[in-house]
Amino acid sequence: MFEEAYGHWLASQRRGRKGESLRKLDEDHGHAEKLFLQEAWWPAVGNLDYLFAEHEVANYRNSSYYLDLAYIRSPYKLDLEIDDFSSHAKNVTRRGFEYEKERQNQLIDEDWKVYRFSLDTLKERPLHCQQSVLRTLGRLYGGKSTAQTDSRLPLKQREILRMSIRLERPITPIEVCVQLGIGNRLARMILHELVEKELLENGGGGSMRTRNYRITLKGRSMYLD
Numbered sequence: 001m002f003e004e005a006y007g008h009w010l011a012s013q014r015r016g017r018k019g020e021s022l023r024k025l026d027e028d029h030g031h032a033e034k035l036f037l038q039e040a041w042w043p044a045v046g047n048l049d050y051l052f053a054e055h056e057v058a059n060y061r062n063s064s065y066y067l068d069l070a071y072i073r074s075p076y077k078l079d080l081e082i083d084d085f086s087s088h089a090k091n092v093t094r095r096g097f098e099y100e101k102e103r104q105n106q107l108i109d110e111d112w113k114v115y116r117f118s119l120d121t122l123k124e125r126p127l128h129c130q131q132s133v134l135r136t137l138g139r140l141y142g143g144k145s146t147a148q149t150d151s152r153l154p155l156k157q158r159e160i161l162r163m164s165i166r167l168e169r170p171i172t173p174i175e176v177c178v179q180l181g182i183g184n185r186l187a188r189m190i191l192h193e194l195v196e197k198e199l200l201e202n203g204g205g206g207s208m209r210t211r212n213y214r215i216t217l218k219g220r221s222m223y224l225d
Contacts, residue, residue: 006034006048009048024066028054028066028068032119035123036068036069036129039123040129040132040133044130045217046220050071050072051070052072053069054068057106057110059106065103065107067081068081068082069081079112080117082119083117084119115132134220137221142218157194157199159179160176161194164214164219165215165220169203169214170203170212171213172212173188176191191213198216198218199215199216199218200215
């Protein structure tokens with residue numbers, strides 16, 4: 001599912017680009033950025049909405065900075081940088097060091113929130129990166145913290161959220177019936193309760209009676225153990 005979504009997303013990033021912007025996308029968006037999306041972002045969020053690869057930001061030198069990944073969703077702008085220790089350590093110069101500091105200062109001045117992820121951590125501890133993504137998005141967009149909202153959901157509700165995360169697609173009431181060994185009426189009641197808590201939402205497709213449900217960002221950030 002990720003590969004298909006990533007392919008469509010990357011194609012959409014190319015549309016309307018030309019010149020230096022297109023060159024940066026073709027040459028600089030590579031393995032590290034894809035690994036971040038695949039191992040950290042996708043498992044945590046489940047979509048690539050609001051993300052832009054090699055996003056161009058005009059700088060004070062009549063040139064441009066290019067962000068590895070930008071997440072632009074009102075009212076915030078996030079700069080997501082994926083750093084490879086070996087290449088950064090090997091290629092750093094005094095001029096490059098100065099450039100990086102000016103770049104970060106300008107982004108902060110322009111209300112960007114800058115987050116940096118280590119490529120080694122992505123490879124060795126992807127769950128840590130997923131949790132970082134969830135904490136950040138939950139703090140910025142989630143309103144109350146997860147613990148304040150409902151840190152101890154009933155068992156069946158937790159099982160439904162786990163199921164939705166595991167399948168990585170909208171789920172149906174009949175699938176809930178089979179998974180939990182309960183009747184259709186009870187399954188729909190629990191699903192409705194999760195929708196009211198904003199942990200599930202209509203996944204699209206089907207009639208009102210047989211609708212699908214998908215997990216929300218708030219639902220993904222719940223503590224499910």
